[in-house]
Amino acid sequence: MASKSSSSLKTLSDLKTIQRTLAEQREREAAEAAARAAAEKKRLAESDLFSRAIGATQPLRRKAAVALSPEPPAPIPVQHQLDEQRVMRESISDDFDVTTLLDVDDAMSFRRPGIGTDVTRKLRAGEWSIQREVDLHGLRSDEARDALGAFVRAAHKAGVRCVRVVHGKGLGSPGKQPVLKTKTQRWLIQKNEVLAFVQAKPAEGGAGALVVLLAPVGK
Structure with missing residues (x-):
């Protein structure tokens, strides 16, 4: 129990x-x-x-997003280029008389007034090193004139002092007359950047080329 x-x-x-x-x-x-x-x-x-404390509120409105197109490339200054070409053509005439400016020697040369004969002598002797070259033969007259003008301006701007201009001997021209050779001499004399030129040595083109001395930059 x-x-x-x-x-x-x-x-x-x-x-x-x-x-x-x-x-x-x-x-x-x-x-x-x-x-x-x-x-x-x-x-x-x-x-x-x-x-x-802040009172009634409303959601912020989202501004509509605009898809921006890629930045377009800079416009090509066509008119400026055309103006330069026009000025260049006007500054180089085919009618310019050069007969009184050329030194009629065994190879035909040119030196601007104030440039001594020792300059052309040194050019002919190869004492100036050729830094650039332009080949004109095979071009039409207007093409050769434009190409030569642009070449001289660019070389002078770059500080180049001595260049070679190949114009050919004219053997393929009608009557085998060196038309481009004569015009090239005329055009070069009208370029203020050119101080002197001589016919190239045989190894550098002979009668088919000119060795050209350009003025220093700023002159």
Whole structure:
């Protein structure tokens, strides 16, 4: 009888322990729920305070995006090029009389007034190193004139002092007359950049070429 009573007391004690544990768990859950509710209430209150402070708001309007095309290449100065060509043609005449300016020697040479004979002598002797060359033979007269003018201007601008101009011997011209040779001499004399020229040595083109001395840059 005593054993049965002891067993009943133990069962009752365990039940109370379980009930107490459950009660404590419910209290903790209730406390956590109350804390969460308080935090949410505070968050809502702060959010409402911010909304009242700044007033009504509207979403920002997005500006329409415009697709930009790639930057176009720089325009080619065609008119400027045409003007330069026109000036060059006007500055080099086919009617210019050069007979009084050429030194009629064994190879026909030219030196601008104020340039001594030693200059043409040194040119003929090859004491000036040829730095650039242009080949005109085979071109039409207007093509050769433009090519020569552009060549002389570019060489002078680059600081080149001595060049060779190949005009050919005229063996393929009607009557085998060296028309381009005569015109080349006339054109060169009209170029202010040219100080002097002589017929090239045989190894450098002979009667089919001229060795030309250009003025220093700035002169």
